[in-house]
Amino acid sequence: MLKQTAAQWLAMLAFVALAVAAPFALPNNMAQLVDVMVFILIALGWDMLGGQMGYNSFGNVVFFGIGMYLVASTQVLWGGFSLQEYNSAKGGNLEAFVIGEPAYVASLIAGLAIAAVANFLIALIVGAQLLQTRGHYFAVGTLGLGVAAGEFAGTFSFLGGGSGMNFLQPPDGLQLSTLLYFLGLATVVVFYLFLVWLHGTRFGLVMNAIRDNEDKAEAMGLPTARVKAISWAVAAAFTAVGGGLYGAGKNFIDPTEVAFSLTTIGVWMILMPLIGGKGTIWGPIIGAVAFQLFKEFFWTFLFGWQRVALGLLIVIIVVFFPDGIMGGLHALRRRLGAPHGQEAAR
């Protein structure tokens, strides 16, 4: 038990060291590095329900999108501009909508905090209803949310309607992607530490109990409904932060292509924990990094066929490696004769 914890801390230190070094090693790939941090956040968030609790959500992209809109809107309002006027300009008349660097950074961070809190509450309220359904019904219900959200967001003219919304132009001289990257890294570290703590408590055990046998958990008096809703709310908060960072990096929100994109982000956030190994803390982290590598590789060398390659990758993983990279590592360690009982690195 102790060894396991020590190994986890070492792994985390190594991860942070690598993550801090990465911008210096790959200065031309900052956009991709920001994406890695975003991917880790949304993969860890998805895994809280999908992996740890057995509730497959296809709708977490809703929190991603709402977070993105909230951060963009917070920045606009922070600058004292009207959302309606700003979005009517459609990214034109840029000189009229400029804020200074301190205001930009402060409004970005405030926007991320607002996005986290707002989505926490949204998931709590929606989850109280939706999480009463189980299995496929929950999955389909969340899918419905995801499909509806993009179209719904496109109906608000003060948010730019169907043609979307620009983020405020970053001030000249601001290293935006570096800022986003380190904000993302800090949030990842906070999320990781929170999850490690959570899984040491009875709450974490109850999450796994719900995955393994929800009827039994109820029969033993456990407050399953609350545990499910709170878990989803936490996942939603971090997913929203991921959405805010992603949007700020892309500088543009399209309601269905960027914010509430079921077929890209919506599927990727599920795929990443599967690649890394769902139901573990490290699985989604490793999966997010691996996914970004695969994705960049496919987009660079198999352009035109990249989606086919990605689709094949999904099939191969689901069929041949259902437990992902972490599952493979555990199998390897078992084969190398690690003592029994240490295999549950959850």
Add this chain to the structure above:
Amino acid sequence: MTRDIILSLKGVSKRFGGVYANQDVSLEVPRGAIIGLIGPNGSGKSTLFGSITGYHPIDAGSIVYEGRELKDLRTAEIARLGLIRTFQQTHVYDDLDCVKNMLISRPMRKGDIATLMHRPTARDRARAEELLEFVGLASKRHLMAGSLSFGQQKLLEFAMALMNEPDLLLLDEPTAGINPTLINGLIDRLRQANERFGVTLFVIEHNMRVMMNLAQEINVLAGGKLIARGAPKDIQNDPKVIEAYLGGQ
């Protein structure tokens, strides 16, 4: 002599479609006792347990536990009052080891999240190990519950129920699937749970030898109705009971 009653059913009926699974069932479970519930297959025993523990709403009657009406409470709320059931088909947390199965099962009398926010204490762990030892699963404690045999899962479920420190425990066929050579030991443990831990037991069991040895009083269901109640000896010789079992109904 008035008895201290922990659970009292009055006129409980449960219909599935047009079929009565339980019809006008009235019975009492005295505090501190071991009470049996027998009946042929399909006589409504498990349905009655399900009704008591809030799995399905009952159509008529009343179920009073410790002075509280249970019929409108939900499963988890009933469990938090200290009324726990085990299942005929085992229900354990398959992908967690036995110790974790036990630690999840610590008493949960309040439904608040705050009580879930701390780590298991050394005392919780000691208690978990002690109860696993008690049911004879100490050597399996780091195995995944799902990898245990059916009989071992039954024992684990029994240990989990005790970990929860219930006042009343409903056991649905505790000896089914248990190696016959271990059954005497299990009877002894059920009795110890009753005497040492002060848990009132209400037990469904098909193994008549177990029932005769264990229960102070036996209720007999047939076709959803309670057809007899009494001491094991009387039940054994009751013509109505014999008829029900031999297919006379």
